[in-house]
Amino acid sequence: MNSTRDTLEDKILDRSASVAILGLGYVGLPLATIFAEAGFNVIGVEPDSSKVEKLERGESYIQDVGSEQLAKLIQSGKLQATTDFSVLAEADAVSICVPTPLRKTGDPDLSFILVATDELAKYIHQGVVVVLESTTYPGTTREILLPKLTEASGLEVGKDFFLAFSPERVDPGRTDWTTYNTPKVIGGITPICSELASLWYQQALETVVPVSSAESAEMAKLLENTFRMINIGLVNEMAIMCDRLGLDVWEIIDAAATKPFGYMKFTPGPGLGGHCIPIDPLYLSWKLRALNYTARFIELASEINTGMPRYVVTKVQDALNEQMKPLKGSRVLVIGAAYKPDVDDIRESPALDIIGLLRQKGAEVDYHDPFIPEITHDDWILKSVPDVIEGASTADCVVIVTNHTAYDYPRILEEAQLIIDTRNALQVGGRSNSRVVKL
Numbered sequence: 001m002n003s004t005r006d007t008l009e010d011k012i013l014d015r016s017a018s019v020a021i022l023g024l025g026y027v028g029l030p031l032a033t034i035f036a037e038a039g040f041n042v043i044g045v046e047p048d049s050s051k052v053e054k055l056e057r058g059e060s061y062i063q064d065v066g067s068e069q070l071a072k073l074i075q076s077g078k079l080q081a082t083t084d085f086s087v088l089a090e091a092d093a094v095s096i097c098v099p100t101p102l103r104k105t106g107d108p109d110l111s112f113i114l115v116a117t118d119e120l121a122k123y124i125h126q127g128v129v130v131v132l133e134s135t136t137y138p139g140t141t142r143e144i145l146l147p148k149l150t151e152a153s154g155l156e157v158g159k160d161f162f163l164a165f166s167p168e169r170v171d172p173g174r175t176d177w178t179t180y181n182t183p184k185v186i187g188g189i190t191p192i193c194s195e196l197a198s199l200w201y202q203q204a205l206e207t208v209v210p211v212s213s214a215e216s217a218e219m220a221k222l223l224e225n226t227f228r229m230i231n232i233g234l235v236n237e238m239a240i241m242c243d244r245l246g247l248d249v250w251e252i253i254d255a256a257a258t259k260p261f262g263y264m265k266f267t268p269g270p271g272l273g274g275h276c277i278p279i280d281p282l283y284l285s286w287k288l289r290a291l292n293y294t295a296r297f298i299e300l301a302s303e304i305n306t307g308m309p310r311y312v313v314t315k316v317q318d319a320l321n322e323q324m325k326p327l328k329g330s331r332v333l334v335i336g337a338a339y340k341p342d343v344d345d346i347r348e349s350p351a352l353d354i355i356g357l358l359r360q361k362g363a364e365v366d367y368h369d370p371f372i373p374e375i376t377h378d379d380w381i382l383k384s385v386p387d388v389i390e391g392a393s394t395a396d397c398v399v400i401v402t403n404h405t406a407y408d409y410p411r412i413l414e415e416a417q418l419i420i421d422t423r424n425a426l427q428v429g430g431r432s433n434s435r436v437v438k439l
């Protein structure tokens with residue numbers, strides 16, 4: 001028996017293991033909270049000092065974590081936050097939840113993983129279990145993290161320390177499936193790594209699903225997100241094809257969705273958004289390019305999805321044209337800027353492209369979003385107009401980009417002169433008419 005492993009196992013089982021979470025964002029903060037609630041002492045290491053200060057005051061900046069719940073954990077000392085990486089010297093279990101964006105070239109940007117791993121490598125010691133949660137291409141845990149952690153320390157994986165990958169599946173804003181009850185896939189570098197990482201996560205989460213390797217866990221996440229991206233691409237193309245055929249895509253989707261088996265409903269929209277679906281599949285296609293393979297489904301879906309904001313702008317232009325108005329100089333109100341309903345996350349939101357394109361064409365653009373008071377993007381800064389109904393009544397054209405549930409859609413329909421409804425938020429039956437243009 002390996003005594004390092006036994007000691008760690010005991011600490012996990014009696015919850016005396018100190019947990020460190022690197023990166024307290026949409027993924028890391030809920031995870032830190034759940035481990036603290038399960039009885040572990042948790043410390044979050046977050047380079048953004050403004051986030052640390054908020055946490056110290058017991059204020060949550062993530063919608064899915066309530067301030068009251070957070071304040072209790074902070075006051076009891078179960079959850080702490082710091083900018084100081086040296087606390088990793090005392091950690092028994094470390095989870096890495098840093099961003100994995102794309103570079104401007106469309107290639108993976110692993111810089112956050114590299115910096116976090118370099119910091120961890122300075123403090124790694126015998127008897128630690130490390131789990132990477134950031135979405136990335138298959139092979140990252142073994143090819144990038146493992147050498148950095150072993151070369152610096154001389155430790156042996158599976159004997160002195162334990163390393164695994166476990167993808168986060170959180171869907172922000174959702175209350176039925178949360179970090180706690182969404183099954184968690186875990187794959188280790190060695191079988192013992194899988195076992196220890198699973199044991200740790202089992203203490204705080206409802207269901208853990210072990211797989212045979214870190215690569216399987218990495219690839220499972222990419223399959224999930226690629227599946228969504230491709231199906232959204234398919235249904236976006238359906239919308240374009242239905243438009244050409246003079247058909248109402250929304251009616252057709254609802255009809256198809258009555259099939260009780262073999263069909264899953266996806267809806268079209270103004271383009272992909274968020275930190276996951278538009279980005280993660282491109283990590284996979286990038287990796288495959290290096291192996292001389294073209295991931296054709298991903299590239300095609302990506303092309304269709306990234307073309308949607310321009311398609312929406314063409315719809316605005318055509319609808320205004322019908323009313324003898326040029327887009328240049330027309331007042332356009334974009335309703336909803338977040339990438340999906342009822343969240344305050346604007347990362348990769350198609351609203352950014354739509355607003356930018358409308359501005360480029362000389363439209364006078366305003367937006368309204370109850371969750372996003374101000375947007376700074378490229379060379380423009382906009383503030384949300386105070387009243388959506390007033391804004392809708394004075395605009396030449398309204399574009400519904402995000403269908404937040406709080407909006408009074410019947411009022412918007414009553415007040416606006418012309419509406420491009422990219423989400424079927426108004427539920428206007430039939431095809432587009434002279435006042436409402438559906439996607």
Ligand SMILES: NC(=O)c1ccc[n+]([C@@H]2O[C@H](COP(=O)([O-])OP(=O)(O)OC[C@H]3O[C@@H](n4cnc5c(N)ncnc54)[C@H](O)[C@@H]3O)[C@@H](O)[C@H]2O)c1
Binds near residue numbers: 098099133135276
């Ligand atoms: N947001 C989601 O819905 C979601 C869902 C599933 C998976 N993911 C994946 O989880 C990962 C994290 O995403 P997120 O949405 O939480 O990002 P985020 O930007 O909200 O949070 C990441 C945090 O890491 C911090 N950070 C940056 N560099 C760091 C470092 N070197 N050490 C420690 N912390 C550092 C940042 O300041 C930030 O607070 C990404 O790989 C993402 O693809 C996100």
